[in-house]
Amino acid sequence: MKIDRLLSIVFILLEKKKTSAKELAEIFEVSTRTIYRDIDTLTLAGVPIVMLPGVNGGIQILEDYKVNKNYFSLSDLSTLLLGLNSVSPTLSMEEESSALSKIKNLIPKETYVEVEKKMSQISIDLTSWASNNQTSKTFKKIKKAIDQSKVIEFSYYDRSMNATTRIVEPYRLVMKDTSWYLQAYCLLREDVRVFRLSRMEHVELKDTFEKRELEFQPLSGDKWIGDRLMMVKLKVDLLARERIVERVGEDAIESIDGDDMIVNFPFVDDDYGYSILLSFGETCECLEPEYVRNKLVDKLRKILSVYE
The missing domain is CATH 2.30.30 (SH3 type barrels.)
Structure with missing residues (x-):
């Protein structure tokens, strides 16, 4: 990730005092052109980086420069740690501990309790409800x-x-x-x-x-959805309102009548599209277009035949 690379470049320059674009490119496995763009980004952000020409030249940060621990607010640091914790299942122990230690070093001891309190207010869990060891190994x-x-x-x-x-x-x-x-x-x-x-x-x-x-x-799905995306009109039980709002938002609800609501639902005419509609079970009825309704009926009959 670019933001991670930018932070790492700053720490490397603070530690090594001086290095070359070629060395940084090898460390991060990118081109020297990418490193030069990163240096420009850091310079624009106010980090005093200088590039010295010649045999003994290189890239360095001004000697009197220090990372200001007050540069990040408590909210900023809480967000950084929250993001790191959310992706921790995908990191090795070495990567996680290294990143955590760098960020924690930016937090003054007297405010660390407050940061932990803010972190406890939100939790992001990217793991699935059911264990999938194969995908984890592939990852x-x-x-x-x-x-x-x-x-x-x-x-x-x-x-x-x-x-x-x-x-x-x-x-x-x-x-x-x-x-x-x-x-x-x-x-x-x-x-x-x-x-x-x-x-x-x-x-x-x-x-x-x-x-x-x-x-x-x-x-975004534009390449594989493209012009295939269409709208279908559904009658959905209010019991499924949460799922509808989660997927397409409140604006998709056209009207509510008693225990039912009429929903304009974005749909693609393929197996995945029909599987989404069928996942609503008996809480959803497709009103139009007619051919989508008929295909759903046909799929339901095939499903029923498996159990007969």
């Missing part, structure tokens, strides 16, 4: 591959459970909704691709690769 392998710049090979299953062999350069792990995804450069397609970890099996680390300068887009 750790991929994270190791990213850290070591290793190409990975794996079997990937699509929604129809068709398996293909993929060979990619892994770059970034992303939590989206309730699932982990890998953003990687596919050597076959010669382009950036996104893979869901729960569909990956037999992950193996291969040769080392040189990282590319890539731009990753947010996982």
